[in-house]
Amino acid sequence: MAEFSAAVYQNEFLPDGGTDVHAIVTLTCSGAGTAGRTGSGAAGEVIIVDTSGSMRPPTMAAAQEAARAALAEIVDGTWFAIVAGADRAMLAYPPVSSGPGLVEMSARTRAEASAAIDRLVGSGGTAISTWLDLAGQLFSSVPHVTQRHALLLTDGENRERPGLLDAAIRRATGYFQCDCRGAGTEWEVAEIRRIAQALLGSVDIIPGPQQMREQFAGIMRASMARGVADATLRVWTPQGAQVLFVRQVAPTVEDLTGRRTPHDALTGDYPTGAWADESRDYHVAVRVGAKAIGQEQLAARVQLVLGDRPVAQGLVKATWSGDAALTATIDDQVAHYTGQAELAAMIQEGIAAKASGDEDTATTKLGRAVQLAEQTGNHDATTKLGKVVDIDHDAGTVKLRRGVDKADEMALDTASTKTTRIRKGPSPAQPAPGGSR
Missing domain, CATH: 1.20.120.1690 (Four Helix Bundle (Hemerythrin (Met), subunit A))
Known part of the structure; x- marks a missing residue:
C-alpha cells in the first residue's frame, strides 16, 4: 500500500507591497510496489530499437543485447512488445497483424521476444514519429493496460518532414511515458529531449556500445518499480492570484507550467506520471494581491492526487511583515x-x-x-x-x-536538467487529507 507525504519549504514573510510567494514542495512516496500490481490496471512496456541503416553492426549487436537485458527485467504478467524503428515502425514482436499488439510476459514469450530481437537488422532511414505512433497504437490495443511506458533508442537524427515528429509527440503526450537514449554522437540532443520531456521521461547519451546493456536494464528496473501508475499535482490558488510557474526541480528540472489543465476556476492539475519509492521536489511560485502589514493569506494548496483523491497536501502561506530581518531572507531550498x-x-x-x-x-x-x-x-x-x-x-x-x-x-x-539536493531542515507540520492507496 503506497504512502505519501508532503513538506513545504519557504519564507512566508513578504515585505510591504510584496506579491510573489515561492515555495519548494517535497512529495515522497513509499511502499509503491510493482508496476501493474495495484489493481488500478495492468502495466505495458514497449521497447523501441532503432534499426535504421546507420546502426552499424557493433551498435546493433549492443542494442540487441541491451534489449534482451531489458526483457529480463520485465515482470511476468506485464504486457509488452518490441518495435523496430527505421523510416517506418515495424512490430518485431509479437507476430500479429490484428487484435492485441501486446502480449503478457512469461518464460515462453520472453524467449520468443529474445529470438525476435536476434533477427533485427539495420536498414532504411529514421522516422521517429512512426515509432511513437505505433507504440501508442499497441498500448491502445489492450484497453486494460493503464500504466504505459516505452524505452526508445536511436543513433541518428530524425529525417522526417518538419512538423511530423511534433505532431506525434502531441498524440503521445499524456498517454504514455517514454525514456529516451541516444547511442553514439550522431543524434540531436534537443530533438530527443523534446520527446522525453513531453512524455515525462529521461534522456541520456550512451557514448559506447558497452554501456548500453546496463542502461537498458536500469531503465526497465526503474519502470517496474513504479507501482503507482499515475499521479497528478493539483494546485489551488485564491481568487485573483496568478500561478507564475510550477516546476519539478528534483531529481530533474522539468517545467510543468504549460501542462496545466483546469480542474475548477481556482485549481489546475499538472501531470507527474508514475511513481516508485522516491522523493520529488516542486517549485511553486504564486503572485497574490498585496495586503496590509500583519495580514496572512493562504497563497496555494498543493496536493498529490490519485484519480481524484488527494493523498498528500502542502500549504503555501503568505504573511506581510515590516520586519526586514524576516522578509529579506531567501529560503535555502x-x-x-x-x-x-x-x-x-x-x-x-x-x-x-x-x-x-x-x-x-x-x-x-x-x-x-x-x-x-x-x-x-x-x-x-x-x-x-x-x-x-x-x-x-x-x-x-x-x-x-x-x-x-x-x-x-x-x-x-x-545532464543539464539533473539536479542535486541540499540537506533539508525541519518543515512545519502539514495537514494531510490521507496518505495511503
Whole structure:
C-alpha cells in the first residue's frame, strides 16, 4: 500500500507591497510496489530499437543485447512488445497483424521476444514519429493496460518532414511515458529531449556500445518499480492570484507550467506520471494581491492526487511583515533550486550558442553555468563543464576548449536538467487529507 507525504519549504514573510510567494514542495512516496500490481490496471512496456541503416553492426549487436537485458527485467504478467524503428515502425514482436499488439510476459514469450530481437537488422532511414505512433497504437490495443511506458533508442537524427515528429509527440503526450537514449554522437540532443520531456521521461547519451546493456536494464528496473501508475499535482490558488510557474526541480528540472489543465476556476492539475519509492521536489511560485502589514493569506494548496483523491497536501502561506530581518531572507531550498534551474538553462543556451558559432555568448553562458554549478554544489555538472571549457578558478573565468570530444559535450547537454539536493531542515507540520492507496 503506497504512502505519501508532503513538506513545504519557504519564507512566508513578504515585505510591504510584496506579491510573489515561492515555495519548494517535497512529495515522497513509499511502499509503491510493482508496476501493474495495484489493481488500478495492468502495466505495458514497449521497447523501441532503432534499426535504421546507420546502426552499424557493433551498435546493433549492443542494442540487441541491451534489449534482451531489458526483457529480463520485465515482470511476468506485464504486457509488452518490441518495435523496430527505421523510416517506418515495424512490430518485431509479437507476430500479429490484428487484435492485441501486446502480449503478457512469461518464460515462453520472453524467449520468443529474445529470438525476435536476434533477427533485427539495420536498414532504411529514421522516422521517429512512426515509432511513437505505433507504440501508442499497441498500448491502445489492450484497453486494460493503464500504466504505459516505452524505452526508445536511436543513433541518428530524425529525417522526417518538419512538423511530423511534433505532431506525434502531441498524440503521445499524456498517454504514455517514454525514456529516451541516444547511442553514439550522431543524434540531436534537443530533438530527443523534446520527446522525453513531453512524455515525462529521461534522456541520456550512451557514448559506447558497452554501456548500453546496463542502461537498458536500469531503465526497465526503474519502470517496474513504479507501482503507482499515475499521479497528478493539483494546485489551488485564491481568487485573483496568478500561478507564475510550477516546476519539478528534483531529481530533474522539468517545467510543468504549460501542462496545466483546469480542474475548477481556482485549481489546475499538472501531470507527474508514475511513481516508485522516491522523493520529488516542486517549485511553486504564486503572485497574490498585496495586503496590509500583519495580514496572512493562504497563497496555494498543493496536493498529490490519485484519480481524484488527494493523498498528500502542502500549504503555501503568505504573511506581510515590516520586519526586514524576516522578509529579506531567501529560503535555502528556494535559492538552491532557483540556481539549479538557471544552471540547466545556461548549459543548454551555451551549447546552442557554441553550435551556432557564437563563441562570445557560449563563453558567457557556460561561464555562468560554472559559477552556478559551484554555488549549488552540483559536482557532476562542474566535472562535465570542465570537459567543455577551461576553468580558471583564481580569475573566475572560463575559456572554450578546442577539440572537445562531441560525446563529452552531449553528455553535458543531456545532464543539464539533473539536479542535486541540499540537506533539508525541519518543515512545519502539514495537514494531510490521507496518505495511503
